[in-house]
Amino acid sequence: MPSTPTIDVESLSEEASQNLERGSTHSVTLNAYPAPIQKLPNLVERLTRTNKKSSNQLHQSLVAAEAYLSNSLLDLSDLDNRFAAHQLQDWTIGVISSTHAFAKEAPYAAEPKPVIPSEDLARLCSLKATGLRLLSHLQDLQVSSSDSLAALVACLATFTDLHDPWTNEDASSLAPSMLSKHLKSLRDAAPDCLDNLISQLLQNYVKPLFIKSKSSLLTDQGRKAIAPLPGTAVPSDFESGSKPWKFQSPHIVTVFQWILEQLDAAMVEKHWPLIIPPLLTILDDVSIQLKIRGCQLLTILLRVVSASLLERSGLGEVFHDTLMPYLLFLPPLTPEEESIPLLNATYDAVLALTMTRFDTTESKPQKVKTLDAIIRYGIFKGYTHAGEKVKIAELLLMKSADLVNAMGIYCVKHLKDLLPIISTILTAPFATAYPPLLEASVQLLRAIMVNGWPRVAFHRAEVLEGLIICWSRIQEEDRPTTALLTVRKQIEQVLRAVVQLLSGDPEMREDLRLIRACDPRLETILNV
Numbered sequence: 001m002p003s004t005p006t007i008d009v010e011s012l013s014e015e016a017s018q019n020l021e022r023g024s025t026h027s028v029t030l031n032a033y034p035a036p037i038q039k040l041p042n043l044v045e046r047l048t049r050t051n052k053k054s055s056n057q058l059h060q061s062l063v064a065a066e067a068y069l070s071n072s073l074l075d076l077s078d079l080d081n082r083f084a085a086h087q088l089q090d091w092t093i094g095v096i097s098s099t100h101a102f103a104k105e106a107p108y109a110a111e112p113k114p115v116i117p118s119e120d121l122a123r124l125c126s127l128k129a130t131g132l133r134l135l136s137h138l139q140d141l142q143v144s145s146s147d148s149l150a151a152l153v154a155c156l157a158t159f160t161d162l163h164d165p166w167t168n169e170d171a172s173s174l175a176p177s178m179l180s181k182h183l184k185s186l187r188d189a190a191p192d193c194l195d196n197l198i199s200q201l202l203q204n205y206v207k208p209l210f211i212k213s214k215s216s217l218l219t220d221q222g223r224k225a226i227a228p229l230p231g232t233a234v235p236s237d238f239e240s241g242s243k244p245w246k247f248q249s250p251h252i253v254t255v256f257q258w259i260l261e262q263l264d265a266a267m268v269e270k271h272w273p274l275i276i277p278p279l280l281t282i283l284d285d286v287s288i289q290l291k292i293r294g295c296q297l298l299t300i301l302l303r304v305v306s307a308s309l310l311e312r313s314g315l316g317e318v319f320h321d322t323l324m325p326y327l328l329f330l331p332p333l334t335p336e337e338e339s340i341p342l343l344n345a346t347y348d349a350v351l352a353l354t355m356t357r358f359d360t361t362e363s364k365p366q367k368v369k370t371l372d373a374i375i376r377y378g379i380f381k382g383y384t385h386a387g388e389k390v391k392i393a394e395l396l397l398m399k400s401a402d403l404v405n406a407m408g409i410y411c412v413k414h415l416k417d418l419l420p421i422i423s424t425i426l427t428a429p430f431a432t433a434y435p436p437l438l439e440a441s442v443q444l445l446r447a448i449m450v451n452g453w454p455r456v457a458f459h460r461a462e463v464l465e466g467l468i469i470c471w472s473r474i475q476e477e478d479r480p481t482t483a484l485l486t487v488r489k490q491i492e493q494v495l496r497a498v499v500q501l502l503s504g505d506p507e508m509r510e511d512l513r514l515i516r517a518c519d520p521r522l523e524t525i526l527n528v
Contacts, residue, residue, distance in 0.1 A: 047091060269309060
């Protein structure tokens with residue numbers, strides 16, 4: 001039987017210091033473990049003896065356990081060791097799963113949430129990364145059982161998004177690799193194992209946190225309510241209690257995202273009533289950040305949702321009506337730093353929703369009609385209200401290119417509005433000050449030529465004016481940046497495409513001859 005070495009307290013202290021250095025310079029000692037520990041049950045008993053510990057004491061405990069497992073040949077045939085290992089795993093999951101310290105404070109709460117210094121939050125991140133390394137050691141020992149797998153997976157999924165404040169780089173790299181091992185073993189075990197796990201996660205972890213904030217637009221089966229009742233007004237003092245997923249356990253949104261990423265079409269159909277209520281709740285929240293997250297979650301879900309399911313449930317229209325107002329969350333009412341990511345996520349979601357709902361030849365008229373509404377209500381109104389914000393204008397042009405590609409030849413009805421916007425940007429006196437806007441304009445023009453080429457000849461004067469003036473201004477720059485040189489190259493490619501497209505028109509050839517006569521630099525580009 002393999003022997004279990006004693007724990008060197010000095011080495012554990014050094015290990016603790018190295019772990020805490022990631023989040024803090026606070027010194028740590030392991031005086032809580034003055035005597036060598038011979039067996040895992042003894043260690044686990046000491047770790048779990050006191051429930052109320054400071055974050056530093058918890059971190060010391062995690063380091064001690066990690067060091068023990070990394071330096072020991074644990075004999076799991078011993079029932080005491082196996083039981084202790086299960087206890088250690090459950091205790092670690094409980095320690096690192098809580099994200100209440102990182103949750104936002106409920107507005108007008110009766111008891112203000114105490115402000116936690118950023119240094120303490122960094123220590124908590126380091127503590128959670130240490131806990132994940134401990135769970136990784138336990139995973140190598142194959143400690144997990146079918147009963148505890150859902151809790152373990154929910155814990156690991158908590159750390160799969162680096163943008164979350166409780167996740168650092170160590171945690172975000174370790175958690176996905178651990179999850180992939182569990183997923184592989186589940187798929188190898190039996191076809192329905194993953195489905196059972198998803199069901200447990202949705203039923204036992206996601207649903208309880210969202211049950212008090214269900215949307216009135218839905219029935220219990222996750223379908224559109226025929227005659228929805230008015231939403232119940234929740235006093236601000238009680239909002240924290242009605243939205244525990246937001247103010248107590250914000251990590252559940254990340255867990256929910258991981259669940260959506262694992263779904264296939266059959267799982268979506270089976271678990272539809274458990275998926276839609278939390279998704280619509282997140283999407284409909286007043287927080288801009290949660291609206292962004294909701295749009296991203298919807299985009300993920302739409303990858304595996306069929307048009308027939310959206311039609312049968314009536315939720316295609318519900319999602320569309322929810323998303324459309326977000327297209328006008330623009331400055332100055334919405335800060336630019338919040339408006340840009342929200343617009344980006346919303347356009348992606350509403351375009352994915354439209355392409356999913358109307359994916360047949362018979363539904364093409366409805367698809368074109370919906371895309372028309374998005375361009376008119378979103379792009380044109382957005383540019384009118386916030387076009388002076390160059391980053392907003394850049395984003396709107398980029399999304400216009402996506403919409404034009406989705407519409408195909410039907411985009412020609414919008415050329416009379418799109419081309420003046422492009423020409424105004426390209427011919428602006430100080431256009432070269434922000435090259436990304438020029439690049440977005442050229443990419444939109446390229447999309448128009450690919451999809452609406454039969455009408456390019458009619459608008460050739462506007463097209464050539466914008467491209468040539470912008471190209472000339474870049475040529476006249478004393479020290480053009482790399483970004484401007486890239487734009488110039490793209491303009492030259494589009495100009496050559498215009499010439500090739502319209503070279504059969506005698507009137508067009510004469511126009512090009514006159515332009516070359518005015519500026520000999522264009523000789524090679526506009527040569528018919």
